[in-house]
Amino acid sequence: MKYFLNPPIADWNQLIKRPSLSYADIESVVKEVIEKVKKNGDKALIDYALQFDKVSLHSLWVSEIEIEIAISQVSTELKNAITQAFKNINLFHQSQKEEVKKIQTLSGVTCWRESKAIDKVGLYVPGGTAPLFSTVLMLGVPASIAQCKEIILASPPNAKGEIHPAIIYAASLCGIKKIFKSGGAQAIAAMAFGTESIPSVYKIFGPGNPYVTAAKQFVQKESLSIDMPAGPSEVLLIADERANPEFVAADLLSQAEHGVDSQVILLTNDAKFWDKLQPVLQAQLHALPRKNIAEKALDNSKVILFHTWDEIMAFSNLYAPEHLIIQTQNYEELASKVSNAGSVFLGDYTPEAAGDYASGTNHTLPTGGYARAYSGVSLDSFFKKITFQHISKTGIENLGDTIEIMAENELLDAHKNAVRVRRL
Amino acid sequence: MKYFLNPPIADWNQLIKRPSLSYADIESVVKEVIEKVKKNGDKALIDYALQFDKVSLHSLWVSEIEIEIAISQVSTELKNAITQAFKNINLFHQSQKEEVKKIQTLSGVTCWRESKAIDKVGLYVPGGTAPLFSTVLMLGVPASIAQCKEIILASPPNAKGEIHPAIIYAASLCGIKKIFKSGGAQAIAAMAFGTESIPSVYKIFGPGNPYVTAAKQFVQKESLSIDMPAGPSEVLLIADERANPEFVAADLLSQAEHGVDSQVILLTNDAKFWDKLQPVLQAQLHALPRKNIAEKALDNSKVILFHTWDEIMAFSNLYAPEHLIIQTQNYEELASKVSNAGSVFLGDYTPEAAGDYASGTNHTLPTGGYARAYSGVSLDSFFKKITFQHISKTGIENLGDTIEIMAENELLDAHKNAVRVRRL
Numbered sequence: 066m067k068y069f070l071n072p073p074i075a076d077w078n079q080l081i082k083r084p085s086l087s088y089a090d091i092e093s094v095v096k097e098v099i100e101k102v103k104k105n106g107d108k109a110l111i112d113y114a115l116q117f118d119k120v121s122l123h124s125l126w127v128s129e130i131e132i133e134i135a136i137s138q139v140s141t142e143l144k145n146a147i148t149q150a151f152k153n154i155n156l157f158h159q160s161q162k163e164e165v166k167k168i169q170t171l172s173g174v175t176c177w178r179e180s181k182a183i184d185k186v187g188l189y190v191p192g193g194t195a196p197l198f199s200t201v202l203m204l205g206v207p208a209s210i211a212q213c214k215e216i217i218l219a220s221p222p223n224a225k226g227e228i229h230p231a232i233i234y235a236a237s238l239c240g241i242k243k244i245f246k247s248g249g250a251q252a253i254a255a256m257a258f259g260t261e262s263i264p265s266v267y268k269i270f271g272p273g274n275p276y277v278t279a280a281k282q283f284v285q286k287e288s289l290s291i292d293m294p295a296g297p298s299e300v301l302l303i304a305d306e307r308a309n310p311e312f313v314a315a316d317l318l319s320q321a322e323h324g325v326d327s328q329v330i331l332l333t334n335d336a337k338f339w340d341k342l343q344p345v346l347q348a349q350l351h352a353l354p355r356k357n358i359a360e361k362a363l364d365n366s367k368v369i370l371f372h373t374w375d376e377i378m379a380f381s382n383l384y385a386p387e388h389l390i391i392q393t394q395n396y397e398e399l400a401s402k403v404s405n406a407g408s409v410f411l412g413d414y415t416p417e418a419a420g421d422y423a424s425g426t427n428h429t430l431p432t433g434g435y436a437r438a439y440s441g442v443s444l445d446s447f448f449k450k451i452t453f454q455h456i457s458k459t460g461i462e463n464l465g466d467t468i469e470i471m472a473e474n475e476l477l478d479a480h481k482n483a484v485r486v487r488r489l
Numbered sequence: 490m491k492y493f494l495n496p497p498i499a500d501w502n503q504l505i506k507r508p509s510l511s512y513a514d515i516e517s518v519v520k521e522v523i524e525k526v527k528k529n530g531d532k533a534l535i536d537y538a539l540q541f542d543k544v545s546l547h548s549l550w551v552s553e554i555e556i557e558i559a560i561s562q563v564s565t566e567l568k569n570a571i572t573q574a575f576k577n578i579n580l581f582h583q584s585q586k587e588e589v590k591k592i593q594t595l596s597g598v599t600c601w602r603e604s605k606a607i608d609k610v611g612l613y614v615p616g617g618t619a620p621l622f623s624t625v626l627m628l629g630v631p632a633s634i635a636q637c638k639e640i641i642l643a644s645p646p647n648a649k650g651e652i653h654p655a656i657i658y659a660a661s662l663c664g665i666k667k668i669f670k671s672g673g674a675q676a677i678a679a680m681a682f683g684t685e686s687i688p689s690v691y692k693i694f695g696p697g698n699p700y701v702t703a704a705k706q707f708v709q710k711e712s713l714s715i716d717m718p719a720g721p722s723e724v725l726l727i728a729d730e731r732a733n734p735e736f737v738a739a740d741l742l743s744q745a746e747h748g749v750d751s752q753v754i755l756l757t758n759d760a761k762f763w764d765k766l767q768p769v770l771q772a773q774l775h776a777l778p779r780k781n782i783a784e785k786a787l788d789n790s791k792v793i794l795f796h797t798w799d800e801i802m803a804f805s806n807l808y809a810p811e812h813l814i815i816q817t818q819n820y821e822e823l824a825s826k827v828s829n830a831g832s833v834f835l836g837d838y839t840p841e842a843a844g845d846y847a848s849g850t851n852h853t854l855p856t857g858g859y860a861r862a863y864s865g866v867s868l869d870s871f872f873k874k875i876t877f878q879h880i881s882k883t884g885i886e887n888l889g890d891t892i893e894i895m896a897e898n899e900l901l902d903a904h905k906n907a908v909r910v911r912r913l
Contacts, residue, residue, distance in 0.1 A: 142894055143894055143895075143898050145891075145894075146890065146891045146892075146894035146895050146898075147895065149888075149891040150891055150895060152594075153594035153595060153598070153888075156592060156594050157592050157594055157600050160590050160592045161602070163587070166584050168580060168581050168584045168849065170576075170577035170580050170581055170848060170849035171577060171848075174577070174843070174848050174849070176581050176848055176849045176850050178585070178867070181827070181828050181829075182828075183861065183862050184806075184828060184829070184861065195899045195900045195901060196898070196899060197899060198895075198898070198899070199895060199899060231898060267861040267862040268862040282710060286706060286718075288857060288858045288859060288861075289862070290859070290861075290862035290863055294710075311910045312907075312910055312911060315903065315906050315907040315909075315910045315911075316907050318903040318906070318907075319901070319903040319904045319906070319907040321903070322901060322902070322903040322904070323901075349903075349906065352906075353902055353903055353906075354900070354902050355900075355901075355902065355903065359903060382608075396879075400877060403605070403875065404605050404606075404608060405605075405608070405873070406875055407875070407876075408875065408876040408877075408878070409875060409876070409877045409878070410878055411877060411878065411879040412879050412880065412881075413911075414880045414881060414882050414884065414885045414911055415878055415879055415880040415885075416885075416892075416907035416908060416911065417907070418892050418896060418904040418905070418907045418908055419598070419878065419880055419885070419888060419892055419908070420876070420878055421892075421896075421904060422891065422892045422895045422896065422904075423888055423891045423892050423895065424594060424595075424598050424600055424878050424880065424888060425592065425594035425598070425600045425878075426600050426876040426878055427876065433712060434712045435712060435714070436873065436875075437607065437608065437691040437712075437714075437873075438607050438691040438692040438713070438714035438873065439714055439873060440872075440873045440874040440875070441874075441876060443602070443874060443876075445869070445874070448864075449829070449860065449861075449862065449863065449864045450864040450865075450867060450869070451827065451830055451831070451832065451833060451860075451864070452831075452832040452833070452844070452850040452851065452865060452867075453824060453832075453833045453835060454832070454833070454834055454835065454839055454843065454844055454848050454849075454850055455820075455835040455836050455839055456836065456838045456839040456843055456848065457836075457838060458838050460838065461838045461839075461840075461843070464573075464577075464843060464847055464848060466570065467569075467570045467573040467574055467846070467847045468840075468842050468843055468845075468846045468847050470566055470567055470569075470570035471567070471570050471571065471574060471622075471623060471846045471847065472842060472845075472846065474567050474570075474620070474622070474655060475619045475620060475621060475622070475623060476619045476778070476779075477619060477743070477746060477747075477779075478746070478777055478778050478779065479739065479742040479743040479745070479746040479773075479777055479779065479783065480743045480746070480842040480845060480846075481842070482739050482742070482743070482773065482776075482777075483736075483739040483740050483742075483743040483840035483841070483842045484840060484842055484843070485739075486735045486736055486739045487736060487739075487837075487838055487840065
């Protein structure tokens with residue numbers, strides 16, 4: 066980790082920089098993949114599975130029997146853990162439901178909003194080194210609470226043509242029965258435009274590699290919606306002199322192990338903290354199976370000493386971290402000053418790992434500074450909020466002059482006339 | 490208008506098609522504009538104002554004196570109308586505030602969400618033929634309720650270097666003091682990346698021509714957020730045999746007058762409705778100042794007769810109109826079946842014009858089918874919802890096994906360790 070001592074504000078914009086991701090190279094690849102899927106449908110997906118996943122697929126779908134077998138393969142211990150996480154995530158996302166409030170803005174003029182599920186959603190779950198069944202819960206739980214009519218899940222198969230049993234188990238807990246075997250940009254294209262066997266959806270969720278991200282950004286321009294742009298994962302941790310170096314080291318490493326491009330930043334007001342932390346960090350690092358990845362991520366990481374809490378919070382808000390951990394005595398006070406972050410973890414016993422898996426909050430969060438203007442995935446992400454209004458004859462009398470005068474001044478006579486004909 | 494009689498479902502996908510907007514041509518122009526603004530800052534904006542707005546600007550900002558003069562130029566009648574609209578929009582958007590709900594998902598594990606204003610927002614208000622002061626209210630009111638710290642407004646100046654007084658008056662009602670004179674893709678670029686005098690923002694709102702839309706989509710890829718993709722305005726109106734042809738004609742025309750690319754669709758279950766409507770529509774059309782525009786828009790419009798309400802609602806939901814007007818006896822029943830729409834207008838005395846200006850709902854709504862997955866602008870659009878959590882020592886004991894087992898199975902050992910060190 067690189068150490069910075071009270072850097073002047075002029076340097077902050079440099080310090081908050083993320084590695085710039087250039088999609089220019091992969092955009093043309095992704096466009097080609099999308100065109101092929103549009104043109105050749107299922108066949109394109111099967112061809113790509115052979116090319117990238119090294120598997121010859123007979124069917125793109127996970128069959129009912131495959132689902133049963135997969136569920137039987139998950140250990141009771143893991144099933145119980147996934148079920149507990151499901152319960153907590155479900156409880157927290159259920160609490161995000163909103164009641165309809167009818168507002169009479171003028172006598173006879175009533176306006177309200179109703180949340181309506183997005184009819185058809187697609188959830189993408191990456192394959193790769195780890196089976197991300199936690200992501201299935203984070204997307205599947207709110208989709209099922211919202212009661213989206215069609216929920217499909219895509220994930221790349223392994224060389225045996227299988228999807229990891231824990232992914233299938235988590236999907237089944239969420240009531241998802243349509244799971245298809247496809248990964249990468251081709252899976253995104255299939256969900257966006259449909260193939261013979263895969264229905265098109267209206268919104269696509271889920272993390273992925275740069276090809277997946279580029280494909281999501283591409284289909285967003287064609288009437289589709291996506292959850293958010295995804296980049297490398299990030300944590301910013303704030304520690305004071307009484308923070309436990311064992312806890313801090315473990316939290317930094319749990320971010321660093323995600324990938325070599327993971328972003329890790331530690332802010333402290335304790336001049337001695339870095340000295341206390343270093344040996345603990347090294348010891349923990351060397352015990353990790355993903356040590357090489359974590360080590361490379363840490364090389365690009367920063368420890369910054371600031372003199373005041375104001376500077377610490379100003380820097381954190383400018384950085385806008387995906388995950389913000391506040392391990393200080395005054396965590397409540399600092400929490401009240403958070404303006405930009407994806408998800409915030411308060412106190413000594415609240416590791417990010419809790420929110421990653423099981424406390425109840427969502428782990429699909431804005432990265433790369435998008436937390437300045439984006440929220441993480443929530444129940445809202447699976448709804449549209451549609452406004453409704455009803456105006457009575459008295460209501461249009463009460464509101465009529467206002468509309469007519471405004472319409473006239475915007476030179477929109479037909480708008481004025483739509484009111485006038487109702488007042489004759 | 491083209492008349493369709495009970496078209497089979499196989500034809501629906503053709504009938505719901507919007508004119509496809511090709512941004513390919515303008516993307517290169519927009520890229521160049523953005524690069525120039527990034528490189529030359531204020532100078533680029535002043536050059537573009539000369540080129541496109543035919544005005545030589547001394548300052549990009551509307552000064553305090555200019556604001557005072559502009560306000561004095563707005564008639565009392567229009568001021569009163571704008572103020573009434575402001576009050577209604579404010580009342581409805583105030584009602585969208587959410588209380589913080591702390592949820593204990595397990596003993597010692599507490600999760601909640603807090604709405605935090607997006608620090609810096611940019612509101613774009615198009616110039617052109619009509620001064621869209623109503624758009625200022627629709628964006629400025631929720632921005633001010635959310636208490637965004639920095640709210641800037643951009644609008645192209647006229648040939649005298651002025652912005653329309655009513656735009657300035659509406660902005661002042663919303664407490665917006667930073668108004669700058671710039672339009673098109675260059676204004677979007679300035680708000681996205683900043684210039685010497687214009688601060689960069691985190692999210693950009695507002696309608697505009699295809700250049701503005703392309704610029705917004707471009708900056709969205711560079712860590713910025715935008716309200717939504719914008720296309721030509723749309724209405725779908727559902728009328729039964731007792732609907733008043735005068736009201737229906739006026740509502741269709743108030744959509745048609747927006748532009749030649751406006752989308753107008755009428756659905757009815759009354760075989761005689763089109764015959765009743767035609768003469769009324771013609772008579773109203775010929776009295777309009779924007780007759781030529783409305784006439785062209787109507788040429789591309791559709792009247793569709795269906796036999797059943799189920800078909801009517803299925804078609805409407807597949808089309809996903811920006812505005813949906815339901816002028817039928819059973820409007821409450823039909824309203825309960827709406828799954829895709831931007832904003833819904835119920836009953837005979839609820840013209841779309843009410844929501845366009847003054848009833849309280851927002852008029853910045855998803856077009857082009859985006860209503861299948863996007864909501865219109867609301868107070869939410871100016872907030873991020875940040876999740877917070879606090880876990881006690883008992884809490885991490887209660888949740889610990891679940892996290893450790895899940896982390897282990899996702900092969901993320903450092904995640905497991907972050908819990909383990911807290912349970913030693």
